Structures are given as C-alpha cells and as structure tokens.
Amino acid sequence: MTIAVLLKQVPDTTAKIAVSGGRVDQSSVAKWSTSPYDEYALEYALQLKEAGGGDLVAITCGPARSSKMLTDAAAVGVDSMLHVVADTSEMDSTQIQSILAAAIKHCGAEIILCGKQAADTNSGSTGPGVASLLGASCVGMVSEVGIEGDGFIAQRGISSGDERVVVSKPCLFTFDKGLTELRRPNVKGIMMAKKKVIESVSAGDLGVDLGESGVKINSHAPPPEKPPGQKFEGAESVPTVVAKLREEANVI
Amino acid sequence: MDITIIAESNGNELHPVTSQLVGAASTLGGTVTVLCPGGIGEKEASEISGVAKVVSLKGDCFSSFDSGAWSHVMTPHCGDGIVMGSSSPSGRELAAQIASKMGVPVVQDLTGIDNGLMMTRSIYSGKAVETSNASGSCVITLRQNAFEAASLGGSAEVVTVDSSSEVSVAVKEAIAKAGERLDVSEADIIISGGRGMGDPANFSHLNEVADIIGAAVGASRAAVDSWDEIPHSMQVGQTGKTVNPSLYIAVGISGAIQHLAGMRSSKYIVAINKDPDAPIFGVADYGIVATWEEALPSLRDELANL
Numbered sequence: 001m002t003i004a005v006l007l008k009q010v011p012d013t014t015a016k017i018a019v020s021g022g023r024v025d026q027s028s029v030a031k032w033s034t035s036p037y038d039e040y041a042l043e044y045a046l047q048l049k050e051a052g053g054g055d056l057v058a059i060t061c062g063p064a065r066s067s068k069m070l071t072d073a074a075a076v077g078v079d080s081m082l083h084v085v086a087d088t089s090e091m092d093s094t095q096i097q098s099i100l101a102a103a104i105k106h107c108g109a110e111i112i113l114c115g116k117q118a119a120d121t122n123s124g125s126t127g128p129g130v131a132s133l134l135g136a137s138c139v140g141m142v143s144e145v146g147i148e149g150d151g152f153i154a155q156r157g158i159s160s161g162d163e164r165v166v167v168s169k170p171c172l173f174t175f176d177k178g179l180t181e182l183r184r185p186n187v188k189g190i191m192m193a194k195k196k197v198i199e200s201v202s203a204g205d206l207g208v209d210l211g212e213s214g215v216k217i218n219s220h221a222p223p224p225e226k227p228p229g230q231k232f233e234g235a236e237s238v239p240t241v242v243a244k245l246r247e248e249a250n251v252i
Numbered sequence: 253m254d255i256t257i258i259a260e261s262n263g264n265e266l267h268p269v270t271s272q273l274v275g276a277a278s279t280l281g282g283t284v285t286v287l288c289p290g291g292i293g294e295k296e297a298s299e300i301s302g303v304a305k306v307v308s309l310k311g312d313c314f315s316s317f318d319s320g321a322w323s324h325v326m327t328p329h330c331g332d333g334i335v336m337g338s339s340s341p342s343g344r345e346l347a348a349q350i351a352s353k354m355g356v357p358v359v360q361d362l363t364g365i366d367n368g369l370m371m372t373r374s375i376y377s378g379k380a381v382e383t384s385n386a387s388g389s390c391v392i393t394l395r396q397n398a399f400e401a402a403s404l405g406g407s408a409e410v411v412t413v414d415s416s417s418e419v420s421v422a423v424k425e426a427i428a429k430a431g432e433r434l435d436v437s438e439a440d441i442i443i444s445g446g447r448g449m450g451d452p453a454n455f456s457h458l459n460e461v462a463d464i465i466g467a468a469v470g471a472s473r474a475a476v477d478s479w480d481e482i483p484h485s486m487q488v489g490q491t492g493k494t495v496n497p498s499l500y501i502a503v504g505i506s507g508a509i510q511h512l513a514g515m516r517s518s519k520y521i522v523a524i525n526k527d528p529d530a531p532i533f534g535v536a537d538y539g540i541v542a543t544w545e546e547a548l549p550s551l552r553d554e555l556a557n558l
Contacts, residue, residue: 013490013510017379024380036491092357093348116341119490120376123360124341125348128319132352137420138319140345153424157485158317158342159435160263162427165316167420174345177484177491214357214390218370218383223516231528231539235546241522241538242554249520249537251441251499252465252558 001054001169004109005045006100006127007073009066010035010120022219026089034069037115040178044145045113046077047180052147055079057107061086061099067198074193075185081198082107084206092215093125100126101133102206111152112172116141127174136170144179155179253282254331258346259289259297260338266293269338269394271300271401276394277336278302278402280367286408287329289322290314294410303408313417317342321417323349329413330354332389334369339393340437351391358391359384363398363496363517377490377513397440397496433459436488439468441499444488444515446472448504448525449544452481457548458503464555470495472505489514501551503544507532524548 011017012031017024034042042058049056058073060066061084070081084103088096104112112131117124124140131138141157151168157176185193203210232241245252255277260267270286270293277284285305286297294308307329313321319342327350335350337343339361351358364372368385371392375382386392436442445458455469462469470488488495490510500518505511507523507530515521516535523536526543533539540547 011376013377013513016509017376019380024376093351093359094355094357097352117344122373122375122377122494123358124344125351125358125360128345128348129352129358131320132323132349136320138345138349139421140319141341155427159340160426163316163423164425164427165421166424167422171420212387214387215359216385216387218385220375221381221383223374223378223381226516226535226537229521229533229535229537229539231533231536231541233541235540235542235550237540237542238547238550239554241540242551242558244538245499245520245522246558249499251520252555 001052001111002107002109003045003048003054003056003111003113004104004107005042005056005058005073005078006112006114007038007042007058007060007069008035008118009033009060009062009069010118013119019220019222024220032065034072035115035118037117037175037177039182040175041113041115041173042073042076043178043180043182044175046183048111048145048147057082057109059100059103059107060084061088061096061103063087070198071193071196072185074196075189076183077189081196083198083200084203085200086203090213090217092213093123093129095210095213097126097129097133098208099203099206100130102208104130104134106206110170112136114172114174116174116176124174127172131172134170134172136172137167138172139165139167140174141176142173143176145173253280254333255280255282255284256330256335257284257286258326258335258337258343259286259293260340260343261289261292264292266296267338268401269396270297272396272399273336273338273394274300274302274402276365276399280334280365282333285331287326289326291412298408298410299404299406301403301406303406306408306410308410308412310412310414311416313419316419316421316423318419318421319345319349321419322346323353324417325415326350327353334389335391337391337393339395343393347391347393354389354391356389356391357386359386360393362392362394365392374517377494378516379513395496434468436468436470436486436495437493440497441465441467442470442488442495442497443467443501443503444470444472444505445475445503446505447474447478448506449475452479455482457544461548461552461555464552472508472511474508502532503548505532506530507535
C-alpha cells in the first residue's frame with residue numbers, strides 16, 4: 001500500500017505579512033513552515049505506515065524553497081518525496097488540484113492525507129477537490145485515523161459533534177488538529193534525510209495542461225485599519241462600557 | 253445568470269445562514285434556485301423572499317455526510333452560473349467537490365461580492381485581504397454573518413427529486429458533544445479567556461457571563477495549549493476558528509498575532525486585561541485595564557441587570 005501526504009509550505013503563523021505592489025510580499029516573510037494542519041496529516045500518515053506497512057510519499061506543489069519542508073518530512077520517517085516545482089500563488093483551485101491529483105497517480109498512492117486547509121489561502125478546497133478527481137472517498141475534519149480490517153476508521157468533526165466513520169481505499173482524509181502529539185526528528189533522522197533525493201518534476205512532466213486560471217487575483221491589501229478604541233482604567237469602568245455596548249454599539 | 257444555493261441545515265432545520273446566501277444572491281441579480289440536501293428545510297427555504305425554486309433532494313445517501321456521494325447527486329442540479337454555499341466545514345467540503353465535478357474553480361469564505369463578481373476574502377487568517385474576479389462559472393462559499401439575510405415572504409415552488417448514490421463513508425459511532433454550550437463559530441457574542449485566567453477552573457466565571465447574554469465561550473491558543481481542560485474546539489485564532497461575531501469579549505488575552513488574526517473582524521471588541529500595554533488593546537473598541545477577578549463579577553452583575 002502506498003500512502004501519500006500532501007504538504008504545503010506557508011509563512012509561519014507567527015510571521016508578519018506585508019503587502020507590496022498589490023500582492024503579499026513573500027520575500028519579506030521571516031520564516032516558512034509546514035502548514036499546521038498538514039503536520040497532523042503527516043503524523044497520522046506515519047502512524048498508518050507503522051501500523052500497516054507500505055511506502056509513505058510526501059508530495060508538495062510549490063516554489064523551490066518548499067523542498068526544505070520535504071527534507072524535514074523525511075527526517076521524521078517519510079520514505080520518498082515528490083516536488084512539483086511551480087508557483088501556485090496565482091493558480092485557481094482546478095489548476096492546483098489537477099497537479100496534485102496527477103502527482104498522486106504518479107506515485108500510485110491510494111490513501112491520501114492532507115490538512116483541512118492551508119494557513120495562507122485558508123480555503124480548504126484542495127483535499128475534497130483532489131478526492132473528487134481521483135474518485136476517492138473523502139473524510140474531512142479528521143482528528144484521528146487508524147486501520148480497521150481492510151479499511152480505515154476515522155474520527156471526524158461534524159456540526160453536531162464528532163463521529164467515527166469507516167472507509168475503504170481509495171480514500172482521502174483532511175485533518176483538523178489531531179488528538180496526538182507531533183513527533184520531532186532525531187539526529188539520525190536528520191542525517192538520513194539529507195541523503196534522500198527529492199524527485200523534482202514540473203506540471204508538464206506529469207502530463208498536466210494547466211490552461212488559464214478561471215479566477216484572476218485583483219489585489220492583496222492589508223486588513224482595514226480600525227479607528228482607535230476607547231480605553232478605561234479599572235474595574236469601576238465596567239458599567240460605563242456595558243452602557244456603551246448597549247447605547248453606542250447596540251450589540252447587547 | 254443562474255444562481256444555485258446549497259441550503260445549509262442545522263439538525264433537521266434550515267440553518268439561518270441560508271437566508272444570508274439568498275440575500276447575497278439577490279444583490280447579484282439572477283434566478284435563485286435553492287437545493288435542499290435530504291429535503292431538510294425545504295418549506296422554510298421556499299418562504300425566503302427572492303427564491304424562485306426549491307429543489308428538495310431526497311435519498312438514502314443524505315442520512316449522513318458524505319461529500320462525494322452528496323456532490324454526485326447535487327452537481328447535475330447546479331446551473332451553469334454561480335453555485336453558492338456556506339463556508340462551514342461541511343459547506344466548504346461540498347463546494348470543493350461540486351466545483352471539481354463541474355470543472356470550475358471554487359473560491360471559499362467570501363466576506364463580500366459585488367454584481368461585477370468582484371470577490372473579497374481574507375487570507376493569511378485575516379492578516380491580508382484578497383479581491384479577485386471569476387471569468388466564468390464558479391462555486392463560492394460565503395462567511396456566516398457577513399451578508400444581510402433576505403426577508404421572509406416568498407412562496408417558491410418546491411420540486412422533489414428522488415435520487416440515490418452509493419455512500420462510501422459509513423458512520424460507525426456518534427460521539428456526543430462534550431458540552432451543550434454554543435460553538436464559537438455559531439455565536440453572535442463570544443467571551444474568550446486566555447492564559448491570564450490563571451487556571452482552567454476560572455473559565456467558570458466566563459461561563460457565568462456567557463449564560464446571561466447567550467454567548468459562546470472561546471479561548472486563546474495559549475490557554476488551549478496550557479490546559480487539557482480547555483479543548484481545541486474552543487480555540488479562536490489562526491490554528492483554531494476564525495470568528496466574526498457582533499461582540500467579542502477577550503479576557504486575560506494578551507493578543508498574540510495568531511489570536512488577532514482569528515477575531516479582528518468581529519464587529520465590536522471588548523478587552524479586559526491587567527496589562528495596559530497588551531496588544532489586544534490595539535484592536536479593542538472598548539478596553540478595560542483591570543484584572544479579570546475585579547472586572548468579571550461587575551460585568552456579570554451589570555449584564556444581569558439589563
């Protein structure tokens with residue numbers, strides 16, 4: 001069985017985001033990290049491999065800098081890495097999904113794990129869209145997954161609470177924050193990872209014809225500034241604030 | 253232009269966000285059709301002003317959520333204009349699957365759209381805003397509470413379609429929600445606590461205030477990471493939930509950039525913090541420099557007396 005985990009490199013959640021020339025200025029990002037929910041996908045992909053055997057491949061689609069993230073994944077136990085080198089920043093969802101679906105087919109994976117959404121675009125389209133392209137079952141908002149019989153059992157969040165669901169391969173899981181701790185690489189893992197070769201391809205190598213993006217980004221801008229608020233000293237100001245919430249803001 | 257709206261359900265009822273979707277659709281112009289998965293809320297949907305037709309989709313596959321099976325049944329009923337859903341987790345999953353089956357792009361979690369199909373959404377969890385244009389047919393999801401709801405008073409025809417699809421995600425066991433408390437992503441008022449609360453047991457003081465005003469209780473990442481008693485489902489911020497209630501009350505929260513990203517679009521923000529230099533005051537409409545021990549009892553009493 002081949003398991004694929006889809007990873008995306010994003011600005012670290014502690015990083016400041018600056019806008020320059022109508023676009024987020026990627027060159028000013030101080031630190032790049034694996035998107036937080038993807039880290040849980042990676043952790044559970046490692047657990048599935050440990051429990052059921054098979055090969056685990058980490059796949060990303062992104063610029064050259066993303067390869068470091070794949071090496072980090074190898075340091076915790078990923079067997080192979082596939083990097084589709086492309087600038088995804090102006091792509092629409094159909095373009096990104098067709099690249100990733102082709103990459104998964106290229107690796108022969110039938111079990112796919114990814115984060116519920118990336119910390120930069122905040123969309124949550126990629127996992128379900130890729131599942132649809134591959135004809136794979138899709139389970140979203142997963143916090144835990146394990147092997148059960150010939151298939152898998154996953155705990156997922158739905159609006160009324162959590163539930164456990166069972167699926168068979170081919171299947172795709174999108175992860176929320178997981179119910180487990182993330183593992184950290186050890187020295188041996190880091191040394192081994194440095195020797196591993198990343199398979200680097202283009203979208204064209206995978207036979208994907210991207211076409212035109214159906215969504216044109218007009219501009220990026222900083223969030224609107226709020227006018228300065230009113231500040232009060234001491235708990236004795238609580239009645240004043242409550243009165244303002246009722247009379248000025250009209251929210252209670 | 254045809255606009256197809258995917259109704260959002262809340263248990264066995266129509267979720268109020270559905271009226272907001274219709275409200276947004278009305279500003280775009282065009283014929284509005286509402287699809288009701290499993291037939292849930294079909295009558296309520298037909299009474300929303302501006303709806304031309306309701307398609308009630310009945311079938312065994314709608315008894316539990318399977319975005320693959322649902323989208324298989326729903327996609328043939330989506331017109332070739334705009335398909336619109338809610339940006340709830342299940343709404344996004346379904347929208348992405350439908351877009352993929354239609355072969356069109358999906359743009360998630362819009363906070364604005366105009367009749368030139370200029371779409372506004374926040375990216376980097378609110379650290380930036382993106383505007384974009386679709387060149388043709390597309391699927392979009394809208395953020396709850398960001399659009400005016402359409403009023404009642406419609407009387408659209410309801411067409412029932414029996415359809416089936418093979419379900420591949422089988423529910424084995426339902427796990428009840430830990431608490432009966434309102435979820436932060438559903439609430440119009442939220443009161444959140446941070447590590448400044450000192451001890452998870454002190455969240456009971458937030459619960460007291462929340463009960464009086466019908467608020468949900470949230471938490472900062474620092475609180476969730478520090479205390480097992482505070483579940484991740486309460487976390488507001490970049491790796492938790494992004495919220496935009498009418499009123500957000502932050503108590504003992506310093507205002508780390510991740511937290512601000514998740515709540516800064518709230519209509520009104522009240523901050524209670526003993527540190528006058530806490531960054532949370534930078535986004536607060538009303539800041540109170542005080543300890544929670546002093547401020548919360550007073551807040552509780554004032555709200556109870558309204």
